[in-house]
Amino acid sequence: MSKPNKLKKCLQVEIDAADPFKNDVLDRKANIEILTQFITSYEQSIVLCIDAGWGQGKTTFIRMWQQYLKNQDIPTIYFNAWESDYTDDALIALIGEIGLVIDNLSGEDKSKAKGFFSTIKNKIGYLTKDASSKEWLTIGAAFGSLISGGRIKVDKIAEFTANLGASLAKDQIEKYEKSKQVLFEFKQALSRLAECYCGDDDNKPLVIFIDELDRCRPNFAIEVLEKAKHLFNVDNIIFVLATDKTQLGHSIRAVYGQGLDVNGYLRRFIDFDYLLPSPVKSDFIVSLSKQLGLNKYLNAPPSQFPVYNYTLLNILKDITNLYKLTLREQEALCNILNIIVRTKNQLTQEEYTLLFFLIVLKLKFPDLYKSLNKENKRNFIYKALENINSQYTFTTDNNTFHLESLECMLLTVIRTNLYTPDEKMIEDYVNTYDFDDEKKQKLINSLPIVGTYQSNILSLLIIKNAIEFSSSFRLD
Template sequence: MKIKHHEIEIPEENPFVNCKLEREPYAKVLTSIVNTYADGFVLAINNEWGTGKTTFVKMWQQQLKNESFQTIYFNAWENDFDSNPLVAIMSELKTLTKADNKEIFKSVVEKGAVLAKNVVPALAKSLIKKYVVDIDDISLDAIENATKGATELLEEQIKDYANKKKTIHEFRTELEKFIQKSDNNKPLVFIIDELDRCRPTYAVEILEQLKHFFSVAGIVFVLSIDKKHLASSVKGYYRSTEINTDEYLRRFIDLEYTIPIPPQKAFSNYLFEYYGFDEFFLSSGRSRFPDFREDGNALLKMAETLFTTSNATLRQQEKVFGQTRLILKSFNSDQYTFAHLMFFLVYLKTMKLEDYSKIDRNVFSLQELSDLFASLMPTNVSSYGINFIYVQALLLYFYNNNREYQNRETLYEKDNEGKFVSLINAKLENKRSTLGDCFKHINEQWNFNDGSLKYLLSRINLTEPILMQ
C-alpha cells in the first residue's frame, strides 16, 4: 500500500502513456510553437505549485527527444548552492559537446570566464592592501595614497566595463556558433525548472544572465514557474514591494503558457486506483455486507465534489487521498467507515485545519457547522450523484452525539402536517431530500444511531491502531 505519490514513470518510447491528466495535446502545441519560432525565445509555463508542471515538462522533454530535438533539463533549485548561475548553465551546455564542436565550446568557456570572475572586489582588496597596510596607522600620506587608489580603481572599472561589454558580444557570437554546430536544424530546448523556489538572488541572476548572455538564435529557454512566487523573489531581491513585477518579468519572458486544468474526475479516479482503495472496499471480508457496497463510489464522488469546488492543487489532492488510505487501515472489514463523511473530514484537516480543529474540540455550534458544510458544497449538489444532505445530517448528528448527554440538542421535530423538520437551517435542502428526513432516517438505524464523531476523528488523528490487513 502506498501513502505517498511517487514520480511517474516516463517510458522513452511513449512518454505520456502514464499521464492521467490528458496533457499530451498541450505538449504538441508547445512543440509546434518551438518549431515556429526556432530562432530563439523564452517561454514561461506558468502554473501554481503542485499542479504537475515538473512531470509535464519531463514528459515533454522526452517527447522532444523522440522528435530529434536536443534538450537540457536544469533544476535551478537543486543548483542554487553555487553563487554564479553562469557556471551551472555552462556546465549543462557542456553536455552537448562532440568532437566537431569541442573547440568552439572551449572558446565559449574562455569568453565566459571573463564574465564569471568578480574583478572589482578583488581589485579593491588589492588596492587597500597596497595603500593602507595598517588601518590604525592612517596618515595624511595614506589618505592621499587611498585617493590615488580610488582613482586607479575607477580607471580599472572603466576598463573592466568596456572589456566586459566586448566580451559579452564575443561570448554570444561563439555561443551561437556552438549551438549551430550542435543542432540539426532544430532549436535547443533548455528547460529551467523550480526557478521560483530558488534564493531571490539566484533566481534574478539567472533571469538577467539569460537575457544578457544566452539570448541567441537557436536556444529556446522554457521556464517552468509559478509566476506569483517568482514575483515574490524579484521583490525580495530588490527589497521593494512597490516594484511592478509583471512589467519586470515581461523583459525576460517572450511567451507565457498555462497548462489547462485537468478533468477532475479523471484525476480522482487515478488517485483512487493508485492508492489501492479497492483493496479495502472490495475485499472479500467487506463485500459480505450490503451496507458497504457503495462506500468506494461515495468516497470518489465526495472527492470530485470537494476538489472541483475548491480548485485544490494536484499535490493537495494527492495528500488527502494518501492520508485517507492510511486511515482506512484502522478499520476492520466489518466496520462502518462513513466513507464520504470521513473523506470530508480528512479534506478539512488538510485544507482547512482551523475549521477541523474547531470540530475536533466541539467549538462550533450546530448551525455554524451546518453553514460550513454548505459553504464547501457546489450550488447544484444533485449533479454529483451523492446525497450531500444525508452526509451533512450524519456530520451534525454525530457531532451532536460528541457532547455530554445533557448538552445535546434536539435536531428535528414533526410539524402539524406530519413532516419531519430540521431545527437547523440547511442551505442544501431540496424537494427530494430534507435535513429533517435525513435526521429521522439516521435515528432509525439501530446499528450506528448512537455513534459519535469521535469514532472517525480518533482514526483521522491516528490515535487508533493501524491494522495489518
C-alpha cells in the same frame, strides 16, 4: 495463506521513454503538442513561462514535454534551479548543465561542441559576479601597505587615492569595452554550441527547461531570470520556466520591496505566459488509489446508494473536485487514507464519507479541522456545513446524491431527537442558505437513509484520531 498488505507511498508519475503520455491521466498531450508547435515556430530566442500553483503538476508536465521533444529529435536540457540554489553564481550552474550533455552528441558535432564550450568557459570569468573581486583585493593590499605600526600615513593615502581615482576610471572604461567584446564572443559561441545540439534543422532549437524557480532563494531566482534573458538571448535557444508566478512575485518583492510592480518587472524577462490548465476534474485520484491498492476498498458500492450504483471512489472523486484539491493535496489525502485503511478496523461506508471530508479539512482548512472537539461540536458542525456550501459555484455539478447525505450526517450530530432525524433542522438549514426546492428535496430524501447511521460527535472524534495517528508516519 494470503500475503499481508504492504504499505505503499505515492510515486512520481513514470515517464515512459517510448510513449511519454502512457501514464498521462491529466490529459496533457494536447497541451504539449500545441506548445511544441508554438516554440518551434520562432526563429529567435524566447522565454516561455509555464505558470501554475503549488502542487499542480508542473514538474511532471515539463518532464513529459521534455521526453516528447526528445522523441521528436529536439534537443533539451533540464535545469532544476532549486537543486542548484547552493551555488554562488547562477551563470556557472546553467553553463555547467549545458556542458553535461555534450557527451550525448556524437561525431563532428561533439568535437565542435567541445571547442565552443571551451571558448564559453574561457569567457565566463569576465561575466560572473566575482569577476572584479580580485582587483579590489589588490587595492586593499596596497592600501594596507600605507598603514605602518598602527599609524596611518595621511599624506601618502591622499596621493594614493588621487592616483587611484584616475586609474580606476581608466580601468572601468577599458573593462566596459572588454566586457562588451567578451559578451559578444560568449553569445556567439553559445549560439554555435546550440547549433551542435540542433544539427542542421532550423526548426529544432535547444530547449532549456528551468524548474522549481519559485522555491529558490529570492536573489538566486532573480539572477537565473537575468542570466537567461540577457546572456542566453541568442538564436537557437528557447527557455521554458516552470514556476508559480505568484510565489515568484513574493520572492522578487522580498528583494526589491513590497511596492514593486511584479508583473511589469517580470515582463522584462518573460516573453510569454502559459497558464497550465487545472487538473482537478481528472482521474488522478483514481490513478493514485490504484497505485496504492486502495481501489479494492473503495470500489464496492455503498449500501445507502444501491439505486445510484455509486462507489466510495466516486464519492472521493466528487469531494476532491468540489474542494479543487491540487495534485499534491490529492497525494497527501491518499497517503493518509492508505495508512488508515491498514491500521484501523474496517470502516463503514458512512464513516468513509466522513473520513474523506475530515481529511480534506485537515489539508485545506486546518484551523476548522483542529476546532473539532466535544465542547465545540455545534459550532464545528455549523462552520463545517458553511464550509461545504462555500465551495459550490454556478458551474459546480451538484447532481450527486452523496453530498446531501454528507450534510445530513453532519446535521445528525447535533440533532435534538436521538432516534428520528429532525426535519425541522433540515428546514432551518435550507432557509439559512436559501436552497432551492430541488436541493431541499434531496436533503429530505437523504434523511431516512442517514437515519440508519447513528452519527455523533464521538464517531467524528474517532475518525479524527485515526487521521492524527496517520500523521505520525513519515513517507520519504
